Amino acid sequence: MLPPTSWFVGCGNMGGAMVAGWRKAGIDLSGMTAVSPSGREIEGVSVATAIPDGQPDWCFIGFKPQMLADIAPGLASHVGPGTVLLSILAGAEAQSLRSAFPDAKAIVRLMPNLPVSEGEGVTAIYSDDADETLRAQVDEVIGALGLAAWCPDESAFDVIGAIAGSGPAYLARFVDALSSAAQDEGLSAELADAIALQVAGGSALMARATGETMPALAKRVASPGGTTEAGLKVLDAEDGMEPLMRRVVKAWRKRSEEMAAAARD
Structure with missing residues (x-):
């Protein structure tokens, strides 16, 4: 060791x-x-x-x-x-x-x-x-x-x-946003925080245990024409989740390159 x-x-x-x-x-x-x-x-x-x-x-x-x-x-x-x-x-x-x-x-x-x-x-x-x-x-x-x-x-x-090192911070923001949305709909902050964290942790554990991909998991949760699908359409829009994460990673890379340049000097 x-x-x-x-x-x-x-x-x-x-x-x-x-x-x-x-x-x-x-x-x-x-x-x-x-x-x-x-x-x-x-x-x-x-x-x-x-x-x-x-x-x-x-x-x-x-x-x-x-x-x-x-x-x-x-x-x-x-x-x-x-x-x-x-x-x-x-x-x-x-x-x-x-x-x-x-x-x-x-x-x-x-x-x-x-x-x-x-x-x-x-x-x-x-x-x-x-x-x-x-x-x-x-x-x-x-x-x-x-x-x-x-x-x-x-x-x-x-x-x-960018994905793993900074990922926990990005995931924390998502979980917090999920909780905030729940609070806007009337849940207490304590209950919304607990539910959002359990959803994130439980989903990750389930996917790792089963080997199920994230797209397959999303498809299994979302019934055609149902409420989940309505929410996914917002995340899947042209200005939704994927473009947002690409901007996040590009910002990370830009700052990483700046720090690397400073270390060379």
Whole structure:
């Protein structure tokens, strides 16, 4: 599983979610140190307020991407030929990371989403220099958090980041909108929230258990000429759900490209 020594430099919300997922999966975290200037407690791992001495086997980095230029010079000497660098920095491409950490044994990009905390996440993975042994190790560790999706290139990595990494936020907006619509029709906020969340979670669990596609599920729910079909016609309109999501993903990609450009400078 995790190697004997590993660091998590910048273990914020996403890093904390990964740690929580590993803890629930029974992963041995005794060799992990989270580096957090605030010194806030992170259950399951030891915490240091500054970069420790030595060179870890694996070094995860999870600080804000715009901080790469400031943090990398002080961290690079600890990322030597025996250290694998695993980055969850959005927009920081492998080439930029290699420039910042030239001596790293390998560079592995990760893009997890928050449900990793429950072992139900999706993590995009990309590396152009990880050997088969390392790939198997990463598969085991990241697979404990949910679906581990290796990408053939960074373009595919970005797409998964847009859909999986940001997807929980988009789904949260949809569930909240469904609840708001129910409240407009007279339901209490508490009941509407509970129903909208149960509908989203239950539908996803059912589809995963049965293997049913989303179009097939929608068709099964909607009787011809019925109330569901009337609502679907709104979502399926030319300015409905699909065009909206395409605009959302394009906005994500534009911002990702801007962040990647900033990381190269």
